[in-house]
Each structure stands twice: as C-alpha cells, then as structure tokens.
Amino acid sequence: MDQTVAAEQYDVLVVGAGIGGMESALKLGDMGYKVLLVEKEPSVGGKMILLSKVFPTLDCASCISTPKMAASIHHPNVTTLTYTEVEEIGKAGADGRFRARIRRKARFVDEASCTGCQLCESACTVAVPDQFNADLVARRAAYIAFPQAVPKKAVIDRQGSSPCTFECPAGIEAHGYVSLIRSGEYEKAHRLVLDATPLVGTLGRACYAPCEAQCTRGSLEGTLPIRRLKRFIADQHAASGEELGIEVAPPNGRRVAIVGSGPTGLTAAWQLARLGYAVQILEAAPEPGGFLRLAIPSYRLPTEVVERDIDNVRALGVEIVTNSPVRDLAALHEDGFDAVLVATGTPRSAPLGVPGEDRLGVVGGPEFLRGVKLNEPVEVAGRDVVVVGGGNVAMDAARVARRLGAASVTVAYRRGRSEMPAHHVEAEDAEREGVRFAFQVAPAEVLGDAAGAVAGLRCVRMQLGQPDASGRRRPEPIPGSETTLACQLVIGAIGMAPDTAAFATLATANPNGTLRPDPDTLQTGVPWLFAAGDVVHGATDITRAVGQGRRAAHMIDRFLDDRPMDGFDLRLPAVDKAAVLARQAGYAWRGPAADATTLSPAPLDFTEVEAPLTEVDARVAAGRCLDCAVCSGCNECVAACPVEGCIDLHARDEEQDIDAGAVVLATGFQLFAADLKPEYGYGRFKNVITGMQMDRLLAPTRPFNTILRPGDGKVPERIAYVMCTGSRDETVGNPLCSRFCCMYSIKQNQLLMGALPLADITVHYMDMRAAGKRYDEFYEQAKAMGATYVKGRVAKITEQPDGNLVLRYEDIEGSGTIVDAEYDLVVLAVGVQPNLEPGALFPEGDLTLDDYRYVAEPDEDLNPGATSIAGVFVAGAASGAKDIADSIVHAESTAALVAAHLERARLREPEPEAVPA
C-alpha cells in the first residue's frame, strides 16, 4: 500500500458486523471514538439475524438483533460499509497506526436512492441458491439479503461479464436474452437484442456466433445454440405481430447522413434514430442491406428476413434512399447534415491478377452473388465452375452455383484446408452439398476458347512454407507443377476491397483503399465525417460490422452533443470459466441441441437449410445456461426499478485506503461442512439437514411455508438430532467442543414441539453440555416437554426408498444393543470451525493463530481480546466458539481494551504546539 497517499482517518477499524463486531463498534462509538465498521455481506447482522430464537430465553433473534443492526448504521460515530471487503492491513507508519485497503464491491444499485421495494428482485430472471436461507430455497441475482437486512438495499450478484456476452463484437447481451428465453419472455428477449441492433433475424441466421465459442457449457456436453435462440425470438416476434416496443427519444432537430446500408449503416441509423436524430441512409445499390441483401444466399439468410430487419429501421423514421451513390461527402454536410458516416463496406472483388481474367465467363464472387440475388441472368447450368478462394464468399458462391445447376463446382484454394479463412461450418456444408475442393493450387492463367470464353483454369501447385504475418503457412509455387482445371466459369473470390476513391479528398485512406479514422472515435480528420465497418477494417463479418455501427452512433452522438467521445465499451471483465464450473460439485448431462441443418448433395433450390428451434427446444436449450456471471444482463431489474438511474449494471468495485489507530477482528466462525461426515449422508440424503437449516425452517422468515422436509415437502413427524457433528471429532481434525450446539439443539427441540405438537423429537448425544445460567433448566424443560435424549453416537445413517432415514446406534443407557431407528428427518448439530480470513489480512504474517487456527489471544487469561499484534484485537467467535451472550461480553471487553490502547497512544503523543495569540 502506498503510504504517501492520504487516507480517511478513523480511531478504530472493526472487521465484520456480526453481533461481536456490532457490539464492539457501538461501544467504542458510545465512548466517542470514530469507528469504521466493515462487513463483506450486503447486510450487517452476521449469523445471529438468521436464527429463529435464542436460548435460553427464546427471544426472537430478529427482535433483539435489529436494534443493534439499525444502531450500527445510524450511530453518529460509526461509519458502516456493507458489501465491502478488507483486503489487507499493515502498519501506517512509526506511530503505531494501521493502514487498511478496503474494496467496496459494486452493488450495481445506488444505496442512496434504492427504496428496498424489491421490484428488481421480483423481475430478475436468474435463480440461485439463497445463502441466507442455507441454500434451501432460491433467491434471485438481484436481491435483498433478507427481510430485516440493514441497510435494506438491493444488491445485484454480478460477477463480471458472461463469456458469451463479453465476446460478442456487436455488444449484444447474449446471456441476457438466453435468460429471458428461459423464462418464456420472448418479446423481452427480442427487445434486448434490438437494444444493440435491428438485425435480430439476420444475426439469428448468418452470424458465426463467437459467443458460442466461449460458452462455458461447451466444455461439458456442448455449447448452447445461442445464435439459433436469437433466430427463435426473431421468428416468434415476426409471428406475433407485436410492435417493436423500443423507446425512441423525441426529435432533437439534428440530421445525420449514412452512406451505405449494410449492417454497420443500418445499426448506426437505428441507434441514432432512437436518440432522436433524423437519419437518412444513402445506398448505391437498388436494394438496401448491403451484403446481407445482395450477397448472403437465401438458403442461409432469406431475403424476407433481411427485409423485416430493415423494416425495423424504417419503423423508427429512418429514410433509406436507394440507387444513390455518393460522390461528394462535403455536399451532404452543406445540405444540412450535421454529421456523415461512411459505411460503404467492401463491395468490390479483388482481381485474380492473372492473364485471361477479362475473358467472358470470369466473374467476381460478390458480383456473382449480387447478380443472383437481383435475379439477373447468370449462366451456370450445365457448366463446370471453378471458384478461386477459400473464404466465406467462395463457399457461398460455390453453393449457389450448385443450386443453379452447375455440372461441377470446384473450389481452388492456394493453401490447405486448415488454413482456409472460411468458417469451418461453411466449408463442411459446401462439401456435403457436392462442392469439390482443390487445395494448394493457385491460378496462373484463365484459358480461353476461340470465342474468347473461358475454357479452363491453368493452376500452379503450391507447397506450404513458413507462417506469414497472418499466422498461416505461406503458399509457395512448386516449379513445373502446372495443372489445368477444366471449366467454363471462373468465380474469383480471393478478397474484397472498398470503393473509396470518391472520399479520398476528405478522409484519409490506406493504400488498400480502406479509410483511416481514429480507431476509437471513428472520426476522420474532418470533424463531422465518420467512417466505420468494413470500409475501415476490410471485410470482416456481420457482428463486427454491427459493433462498428453501434460505436459510430455513440461517437456521433457524443460529438454532436459536445461531450467527451468515450464511454462506449463498458463491459465488465469476463468471468473465469474454471471458476464458474467449480461452483458445482457435478453436472447432470444436458445434451446439446441437435443440428437442424438439412443438406442435399445436389441442392436444387434456395430453401433455408437450417430448421428453427421449436419452443420446447428453445426453452430446454436456454435452460442449459450456467449463468456464468450470475446476473445475465437481461435488464429486467432496470426496467422494473421505479427510481431512474438507481441501477447501473456497469458499476465497478472501488478500492480505498483507510487509517485507524486500532483494529478489531470480528470475523466470526464457519459452520462445519456436514458432508465431511459421509456416514451421515448430508448432501446425498435429502432429509438430512444441518442445525442452521433447521433454524431457518423455524424462523419467522423461513424459506418454506412451515417446517417441511426437503425430500418431498412432508411435515415431519419423527425428527432425530445427531449431536457433535464435526465437533469433538478427531476424524475431522476438530477435537474442540463447539460450545453451543447442545443448546441450539435443545432450543430447536422446544420450538419444534411447539410448532409440531404431534412430532416425536429424539436427540442422539455423547453428553449434553448445558453449562450456563438457566441452561440446564432449559434442557430439563425440553425433556419435560417430551423430547427424548438417547446417549450413544450414531454410527451411520441409511436412506429408505420413501426418503425416511434409519439411524444405527448403540443404545448405551438402554438395552446395550445396536439399534436401528427410523425417522422422517434428521438434523445434524454441526459444530463450528475457525474463519481463516483474519490471518490473510496481514501480509506480514504477524497475526498469530492458535493451535486450532482461531485468532490467538496470547494473554487470554488476563487480557482476552488482545492478539499478537499491539493495536489489533479480536472480538467474539473469531478467537473461538462462543454463544451469543459470550460473544457480546467478549466484544465489550475488547472495546475496553481498544479504548485503553487508544488512550495510551494519545498520552504518548506530543502536546500540540500553542498557537500564538
């Protein structure tokens, strides 16, 4: 930590706001010290607030906790930060003070304006286990920790960006729409995609789905069909006839011209129109849509789908003028357009550069595809066709030629199959449709007949040398290896180029003709002129083009609004997929959606080759989502929140340094993980639960409507307790007694007998420890109420087919025999274990832990609460198992020690110099 940076000053830092931490903080605050109380959970209260009642008084835990919880955030001398982690603590200097680094975790909800209405929680589409109900029931990714939470403010469990969403170049919330589909909210899912682009149906068919390559489920049975899910919602929307439902700002009086109506131009127009701009798109071709409409074949992307998407843009009032090539950008500005965006893509074919290229029967790939889309006469039937190139345009051209009746279609590519730039699915599908491949051949000359028409393609065989700048192995001609491919039609698809000659006077161009605006703002040297998409980057793909359109619109809006041209990419970092998978102990098999592509080796028409997902398939497929980032980014919480701007899904954690004269560690304890006693079946037998789970079932804010067993929802009639689960047990490395398991079990016994008067309660124990004021009386009272206490450790538990459980034990005080007893429900009285977090807070390693890894109190007899570091103290169960009453007493004692420490330090300080009168 940087000691030279000014940090906020406190007298005391209290780590942990359970009952011990709150008590120490409040007492020190009462004494006049300035206290910072830091709690990692969204609410103060620790474990106590989650309990039903406390022993031996049977006071309601909530009733007696909440006043202290409220005081801890209202006390004038106590500053409480919830959802905040203390990351490390070190010495601040030579004066004995401490400097701590704290991290305020992003809540994604503004604490000041959140009203605690829980509408966000109700709207949230992600269900996760509720840790505040011991995982017995679901909560939502947006949630308030529990009904008595202090502060009662929502928090959104958002652990970054889901990999699918993070990867999308178009900025589409992939996880969000998958989550909405899972919930059956198809229109909302459609609107979420519309938030990024109007091209929902197009991307649902023709996108190469980089999201799917990142899907965490891909490392299990297979990726989610994220693209096809997008198609599903587009089709659902089209069939529903519903309005778009997109918010559009009122007209702002400004005009923007967009040159080009491909995915970049359409998306930019869509976004600008939503912001209130009057947008006109100028398109050179007779139909709008660029490559979507004039190149991608209908068997992959039906024309009516593109037209529907373009209609989305028109629905916002965008004017699309076709047959309008633009040659003078300055004239547009002079005509009153406040900004102009060039998004003309790469409409030209790169030439083959070989002799004979001008023969009749040589055509560029894009021109060939465009002619077919515009129903222009194309003579293919019966001819042998060679397509030169290995990209997606080459695959499209080859497959289109097959459909037009070519006698044969051969793709000639100068590298090998693995070096082909075409998407592997396109190449595989082309092959399945009867397209042949000639690898490692490069065209040398287009041969002609006497009439000047194509008669063949003379090629040179290539060998692959060292990788070039693209990372692919460089093709090198093999001398004397010439061969001829017989053909009557050659389609050149070796690349595409922009057509920017007319813009070069205003916008800087690269030697290859692409424009060179600022890569972030997309602004050219002329402030009102922007350029984006393939005309800048060369031919890419639809999602990147869409992303460029979004960026251009954002920057144009910023420019025209005279705001800083930033703030476009607000993605949180992608979550770690290994960490996502580690959240579960195992995964059930959930088979991926079957490939729905139907291909013929001799295709005859342009019918769409991929079938849509059925509704059932879509729901099942969406249900496989792992919710990698937990929050899906579906934005339902934002829509539901009544306070404008309260929820910000792009918020970031904030780090802060603070100085304090003393530190109190009140980090509490951990509960024993009951599955470490496999003979008791916890985690395998659904009707074996822990004491904390029973406390939740007994609490007024219980997860179920009453006390039900988790196996089937039955009200249990025979309930057994197994004491000392994980305590006084060398087999799990914990010889210590946990001190309060006996008493909380007795408390639960009494509460159960009150709630379920007909239930039989049996406690299997080693010995009951009820040493405390009125504790033994409490025990006797439970016996008098009818609870049965059986001495003898339970050896094992087995499960019956009906979910009942058989406990095997030795009846030490009765028959002396081995007994099998059957119950509806078994409660494991789990013990406590140390919380290991405090040791990690001190990187210098000078905080000593005891033999059991609790925070050591070296002078425990005379100075309980003091640790191995002068000025660092411990309160409550962080130094060993304590019940609530003992924790409070210990915390108050620690507060006194802290006060003494601070006063001693103050006495050592030099007197402030007198200020001259």
Added chain:
Amino acid sequence: MTANRDPREVIREEPVMRTRILEAVQAEARTVPDIAAAIGVPAHEALVWVMGMRRYGYLREIKGSDADGYFRYEPAGRVAR
C-alpha cells in the same frame, strides 16, 4: 432412493419449470409429490421449484396439511410464461 443433482443446478432450472408446475396445479391444488409425479421429476427437485415459486408469488399453499402430512399448492396469481 433420491438421485441428487447439485442444488445450484436444480435451482437454476426454476424459470424453465414454472409453466409446467403451474399447469400441474391449474385444475386442482396438489402436493409436492403429486406435482413431481405430474411433471415427471424427483420430489425433492419439485420442492425446490415450488418453494421458489411460492417465494416469488407464483404459488401459495392451502392452509392445513392433509392427513398424509403434505400441503397442497395452488396458483397465487402471478403468471409464468
């Protein structure tokens, strides 16, 4: 015997199961085992979804359990798609 899946996995599926569960109780209120049988899932998984749906307003219990110790649940008004 119960087949166990990770609780997180079961809970995650609640949104997918809502429609089926609401359909199962549409004609008459049912117990958790009856709902589980109707939709073909283990009872302990049905319980998780029923309780999640109860918490968020899709289902409610009918007061008083029947002789076998099971509550019956009915639609509470919130619609699942």
